[in-house]
Amino acid sequence: MKSSDPRPASRLERRKTRTRQALIDAARAFLARQGMAEVSIQELTEAADVGFGSFYNHFGSKDELFQAAIGDVLEEHGQLLDELTAGIEDPAEVFAASVRLTGRLAATHPQIARILTRTGLPYIDSDKGLAPRALRDIRRAMEAGRFRVKNPHVALAGAGGSLLGFLQLWLEHPDLVDENSPDELAEQVLRMFGMGQEEAGAIVRRPLPGG
Template sequence: MPPNRLDQRRARTRAALLGAARDLLVSRAPAEVSIQEITEAADVGFGSFYNHFESKQALFDQAIAQVAAEHQELLDAATAGLTDPAEVLSAAVRLTVRLPRTHPHLARVIDRAGLAYLEPLAPVVVRFLRHAHNVGRLCFDDGGVALSCLGGATLGALRHTLTVAAPDADLSETDQAARQAALGLLRLFGVPEIDARRIAARPLPAPVTD
């Protein structure tokens, strides 16, 4: 049965609230934003907020999860043809660290979320790490610690590129930081040096910008 007008209106209101939350996360921490500001930015009535979200934190959590899903789709599309887990890891790290230049809005939301950003991605990443470990490509003892090391290093490198990514500059400086981040993580997970350097230097797909 197709959605009725009420369902369509509710979906538009929810989408507007999520869009406003994402826009606000680019420059503000959730604690600094009021529900009034969110509803004004979304151009919806204040009273409609609680018809969709039980709290401001629930809205921002959902907005971050939405960004994580989009980020995952980008990485999945870029790495679809790769079979070596070490190459998948390298490409995913490099593409993420380049986000300030290729997808600046996503990059700023991810940086604003900080380590909490790892929560919606954790199940997929841990499954990948376990597979990579099981086939003998990446070495580690604890999946949770491996996730923290991978996520923390990647988010830290993304924070670095946010500070150096001038809109009118080329990608060379960002690319160098991305390659270094990937190389360091490949070494961390036991990939031999020659192999790690070769993988980290592989060409990436041409960036699709916001």
């Protein structure tokens, strides 16, 4: 019986994968530092330590590379949330934990936080990262009677905008927040979704997974 395992990647394939990831990592660094504006392909390839000519073996344009870098960030963020909230059963608590963890990105994963704030509002309805997971958890919490909202997409927009605003505040004015501020934000969002103050406060006081 033949094995169904895929064949091992060749040396050339591994080198191509490393080159592509190096370009994505360089783009991530530029996104976090200054955004997409006025960054040349030459600067990107130099930062990635790859040849200029190899750029077009992987990406058709600078914009395509930056979109891949944003997708890479969103997927890393989403996987982090999945891993840390996997053991929580209550969808309202899963949602709150995701808000609390994302709110702490400015301290725990500053590059991700800066890229999220720089990419702006399109993050809220992306099919990667927190947005699809948050929408899933909002719907589950609605079905379980935990959230009292009419439109989960409107709820997601409110929560997503609040999170982006909070991350911007922390990054630009860290003196105005403290380590408990993400929990305060999560409590406010839970209450916005119809949860009582006492219950919302109890949820955000629970230990964070991975903490």
